[in-house]
Amino acid sequence: MSTSIxxxxxxxxxxxxxYSSKNLDHLGxxxxxxxxxxxxxxxxxxxGVDPRQKVTCGEAVVAxx
Numbered sequence: 922m923s924t925s926i927x928x929x930x931x932x933x934x935x936x937x938x939x940y941s942s943k944n945l946d947h948l949g950x951x952x953x954x955x956x957x958x959x960x961x962x963x964x965x966x967x968x969g970v971d972p973r974q975k976v977t978c979g980e981a982v983v984a985x986x
Contacts (some may be wrong), residue, residue: 955983 955961961979968978976984 951986952983955986960986 961977961983964979964982965977970977
């Protein structure tokens, strides 16, 4: 007895017309708020900074926010 799985039968379900992306341009706002509230400094204060680090934990968090 053979069973088939419907979602595996069809390949390439998305064509270029099925999706789109948009640039939200919010990174400047987020970076400014992080700087104004001192987010990186607070994270560094709590976590600590190793002198061997090239990028602190606070800087890394702000960079990915």
